[in-house]
Amino acid sequence: MQAICVLGSTGSIGTSTLDVVLRHPDKYRVVALTGHKNLPLLIEQALLCQPDYLVTSDSDSYTTLTSLANDTGIKAKILCGADALVDVASLPEVDTVMAAIVGAAGLPASLAAAEAGKKVLLANKEALVMSGHLFMQAVRDSGATLLPIDSEHNAIFQCLPSDFKYGDLSASGISKILLTGSGGPFRTLPLAQLAAVTPAQACAHPNWSMGQKISVDSATMMNKGLEFIEACWLFGLQADDIQVVLHPQSVIHSMVQYVDGSVIAQMGNPDMRTPIAYGLSWPERMMSGVAPLDFSQLCDFSFSLPDAQRYPNLMLAIDAFQQGQAATTALNAANEEAVSAFLSTRIGFCDIAKINEAVVARINTNRTPQTLADILAIDTEARSMAGAIINGMS
Ligand code: NAD
Ligand code: MG
Numbered sequence: 001m002q003a004i005c006v007l008g009s010t011g012s013i014g015t016s017t018l019d020v021v022l023r024h025p026d027k028y029r030v031v032a033l034t035g036h037k038n039l040p041l042l043i044e045q046a047l048l049c050q051p052d053y054l055v056t057s058d059s060d061s062y063t064t065l066t067s068l069a070n071d072t073g074i075k076a077k078i079l080c081g082a083d084a085l086v087d088v089a090s091l092p093e094v095d096t097v098m099a100a101i102v103g104a105a106g107l108p109a110s111l112a113a114a115e116a117g118k119k120v121l122l123a124n125k126e127a128l129v130m131s132g133h134l135f136m137q138a139v140r141d142s143g144a145t146l147l148p149i150d151s152e153h154n155a156i157f158q159c160l161p162s163d164f165k166y167g168d169l170s171a172s173g174i175s176k177i178l179l180t181g182s183g184g185p186f187r188t189l190p191l192a193q194l195a196a197v198t199p200a201q202a203c204a205h206p207n208w209s210m211g212q213k214i215s216v217d218s219a220t221m222m223n224k225g226l227e228f229i230e231a232c233w234l235f236g237l238q239a240d241d242i243q244v245v246l247h248p249q250s251v252i253h254s255m256v257q258y259v260d261g262s263v264i265a266q267m268g269n270p271d272m273r274t275p276i277a278y279g280l281s282w283p284e285r286m287m288s289g290v291a292p293l294d295f296s297q298l299c300d301f302s303f304s305l306p307d308a309q310r311y312p313n314l315m316l317a318i319d320a321f322q323q324g325q326a327a328t329t330a331l332n333a334a335n336e337e338a339v340s341a342f343l344s345t346r347i348g349f350c351d352i353a354k355i356n357e358a359v360v361a362r363i364n365t366n367r368t369p370q371t372l373a374d375i376l377a378i379d380t381e382a383r384s385m386a387g388a389i390i391n392g393m394s
Pocket of ligand 2: 150151152227
């Protein structure tokens with residue numbers, strides 16, 4: 001039995017994780033569930049999973065969650081606040097932590113899971129974008145097992161040879177990592193119309209159903225930028241080891257190109273339960289509930305390269321990776337503020353890239369954060385710069 005803690009259980013990845021876990025009650029036991037403000041769903045999940053701990057990271061929700069738990073006969077210990085996320089991610093009885101909180105809010109608990117030597121199933125890409133160096137060091141020091149849940153990174157992981165040595169592509173005869181992306185909902189929209197797109201249009205991804213923040217990131221392709229940085233840290237890559245390829249059908253989830261001309265791709269329906277199930281059961285495989293690919297229905301596969309004018313955020317992220325950890329932390333923070341302002345209609349779609357670019361240009365990126373506190377200080381500084389720019393725009 002694997003004992004699991006699901007950080008962010010009420011989100012898109014969290015609910016897909018529980019869907020997979022509940023298909024295999026003989027293999028998994030849920031020890032802790034965490035949510036933020038969606039208490040009815042958290043209660044519903046607790047009734048199904050019977051966890052030992054139930055956490056709301058929103059301290060104001062503690063009293064309500066406690067009374068809802070009492071009313072429904074839930075016996076779990078109720079905890080609240082950001083520190084409680086770190087506590088449950090490090091519980092000695094937990095084997096596996098699904099890190100599925102969105103954004104920088106997930107960093108302390110995702111990092112704590114790595115430091116505690118857990119099997120870490122990482123969906124919270126922002127944690128690695130902010131703290132790649134520290135995070136990978138924690139994994140090495142503690143002997144944690146880090147498995148990527150992001151579909152592209154999970155695909156790359158599946159296409160790499162089992163003896164792949166971190167950072168050494170040539171030892172495995174690899175020439176390129178091909179990171180695929182759909183191009184989002186505005187791939188073919190005339191550029192002049194981009195400025196007027198609404199949050200509802202940006203959140204309507206053509207192939208994937210996801211949380212709001214990652215949906216907007218997919219529309220701007222900041223998501224691919226964050227994934228570019230994530231891939232560099234996960235596999236020890238340099239920027240020129242990766243090529244981003246647009247593949248609008250989202251059936252190929254990424255590829256590895258070898259020096260002999262072979263390209264190994266991982267395919268499947270766009271459903272996160274596949275990478276989640278692979279992470280949970282690795283190195284074995286198990287049923288995930290995902291329908292098999294129907295080759296009688298798959299018609300065209302198309303590929304192209306991303307256009308820098310349409311996707312300035314992708315280019316900003318690649319540049320930031322080359323500048324270092326302060327730049328990637330600042331970019332991530334600016335982007336979270338900008339996306340939130342866009343979702344509340346305070347700024348337009350094209351302003352997101354302008355804010356991101358301005359913050360990375362202004363902040364001192366010539367420093368190397370050594371601790372979580374250093375990283376969080378840069379995050380705070382970048383958010384306040386972004387906030388000032390947003391106030392000036394709205
Ligand atoms: P979501 O918005 O659906 O869910 C986010 C979860 O985080 C929820 O449980 C929410 O309660 C919790 N949360 C929100 N704010 C919080 C805070 N301040 N403190 C603590 N918890 C908080 O997001 P999602 O789409 O499930 O994405 C989660 C992570 O997985 C993101 O990092 C995203 O980039 C990554 N990811 C998602 C997908 C996908 O298909 N949804 C695919 C790949 C990677
Ligand atoms: Mg992805």
